[in-house]
Amino acid sequence: MSKTFLLWSSLALAATGVTAQAEETNPVDGEVLVNKLNGVFGRHAAKRASGAKGFCAAGYLEPTAEAGQRFTSPLFQPGQHQASIRFSNGGGNPASDDRARSTRGIGVKMELPDDDTMDWAGSNVPMFVASTPEEFVEYLTVRAKDPVTGKKDKAAIDAYSKANPHTLKTGKYIKARPAPASVASTPYFMIHTFYLEGQDGKSHPVRWVFQPEGGYVGLTAEQEKTMPKDFLEAEFKGRVTSAPARWSIMVQFPKEGDPLNNANIAWPDDRETMKVGTLVANSYVTKGSANDCTGQVYDPLALPDGIEPSDDPMLEARSSSYAVSLTRRSE
Template identity: 30%
Template sequence: MSISSNMLKHAFLMSSLVFFPLSSAVAGDDTDKPVVEQLVDTLTTIAGPHPGIRKNHAKGVVVLGEFTPSSEASSVSMAQHLQSASTPVTIRFSNTTGIPDIADTNPSSFPKGIAIRFQLADDSYTDIVSISVNRFPAATPEDFLGLINAVATSGPDAATPKPITQFLASHPAAKTFVEPPKPAPVSFATQPFYGVNAFKFTNKDGEVKYGRYQIIPLNGPEYLTDEQRAAAGNNYLFEELPKRLQQGKVELTLALQIAEKGDDLTDPTVVWPETRQTVRLGTITIDSIDPNDEQFAKQNMFNPLALTDGIEASEDPILLARPSAYAISYGRRLSGQ
C-alpha cells in the first residue's frame, strides 16, 4: 500500500501548524520547541525508544466494514456519509501508550482508542478519533504537557511528594480523569468510545448543532470480572477480535450527543449531562481484519480535522492541537525514529 497524496497533504498541513500560537508550557523552560513537539518528545520518553512506532496508541489492530446512516442523520448534517448511501470504513482499535507490546490488561493501556476513517465517494475521507473515557484530563495542550511531564519525572527515584502527586493535587480535572476504575472490556467490540471534542454540524437547510460523538456497542458494554482480568493473556483483546469476526459481524452505533445552550464547547474535561439529546447517526458494521493491518497502520495518520462539508471543528484548543502532534509522530514514524 502506498502512502496516499491525501495523507501526505494532511501531514504537511498539520505539521506546519506547530509554528502557530502553541508556545512553551513550562514556566522557566528555555526550549524553543512548540508544545505539540514537546508532547511527542515526552510521550516518547515515557514509552522508551521504539523506532518506527506510534508515540501513543502504538499497539493496535485495523478492521474493515461499512457505515450505514440512520434516517435521522441527514437532519443533523449534510456530510456525505450521513446521507442515504453506505460508506466503507477502516477502523483502528488500540491501547494507550507508545509501548507496542503493552499488556491489554495493564491499567496504563487505558483508555482504549478507536479511529474511524470514512472513505467518501469523491475519493476523499473524513476521520473520527475517540477514546474509551467520556472526558479528557486537560483543557489545553499546555496542561496536558504538564501532566505527562509529571508522569515522566515521577519514577522510583523521584522525591516525595512525586511530581505527578503534586500535579494532580493542583489539577482537579486530571485527578478526576485518572482516579476512576479502568474496567477491562471483554472485547474491543464491547467497549464504548467517546469523542471528547465538540464539532459543529450543519444540515442542508443551514441549521447548526454542536455535538460530541459516541460509539456504543449495539448490545451494550461488556467487561471482564476481576478474576477474568487476572487470568487474561497479555494480548487477549487482539486474539479475541479475529475469533469474534469469524463467528459474525460486529455492529456499533454511531451517535451524537447534542449540546444545549450554556454547554462548554471548548473544554474536553467537562462532561455534558446525560440528559442531553442523543441522535443516532447510524450503524458501523465490522466484518473483517484488514489483511494489510500493519502496513496501513504505519503509513496512515488518522486526523480529527480531516473533515467534510457539513462538519466543522469547534474552538477546542485540544482538538486544534491534536493533528499537529499526530503529524510530528507520523513524520518520525515514517523516518524510522
C-alpha cells in the same frame, strides 16, 4: 484544490515546523507533544507515540435516513461508506497489558461520496486529561521518567495532582470500571465538539459517541488476573469470523452552559441524543496486507463538507502531533 490535499499540506508543514504562523498561534506544537509522550513512555521504533499497541480492522458506516434528512454532510448520504478501523491501547507502550484498566482507543477513516473522507479518533473515556495543550504538556512533564534512574518522581506527581484535581478525572473513570472484555464491547467517545450543518441552514454543536450494540462487557475480577496479556487482538479476530462488531453512532446535543471547547469536561448523560448511523467492523486485517492501517493517521480534523471543528485548542495540537508521529515512524 481538494480539502484532503489542503489538510495534508498543512500537516506536513506542521510536522517540519516551517510555518511561523503556526508557531505563533500554537506554541505547543506537535514536536513538543510527541517529545513529552516519549519522555513518559519511551521512544519505540516504527511505533506511534500514543496508541502504540493496536491492530487493524475493516468495515463500513451506514447512516440512518433521519441523519440525512437533518444534516447536509456526505457522511449522511445513503449507502455503506467503507471504513478502515484501528483499535489500540492508550499510551505509548507497545507491550501494554490488555487486562489493565487503561484506555482503549479507536480510529476510523471513511471513504465518502465525491472522493471525500472523514476521520474519527476517540477512546472509551468521555473526557480528556487536560483542557489545553499547555496543560497537557505540564501533565506529561511531571510524569516523565528520570533519564538516569528510569523512575518517575512520585512526590512531584502527587503535588501536581493536588494542585490540578481536574486532571485526575480520567484516571478515576478508568479505575472504576473493569477492563473491556473486547474492543467490540466498549463505547468510544469523540470527546471534542463539532458542528454539523443542518438542512435548516443552522450549525448544530454535537459530540459523537459510539455505543456497542451488545452493551458494555468488562472482564470479571478473575479474568483480569487469568486472561492472556495479549488477548484483545485474538479475541476480535475470532469474534468477526462468526458475526461483525457493531456500534450505534450517536450525536449528543448540549444544553446552554455546556462547554464547547473544553474536552476535559464531559457533557452529562441526560443530554439529548440522536442515532445517526451504525459502524460495522466485519473483518480483521492482517499486518502487512494491502489494507493494513498501520501507516495511517486518524486525524480528528480530517472532515468532510458539512462538518466543522470547534475552537477546542486540543484539536489542533492532536492533529499536529499525529503528523509528527507519522514522520518519526517512517525514519
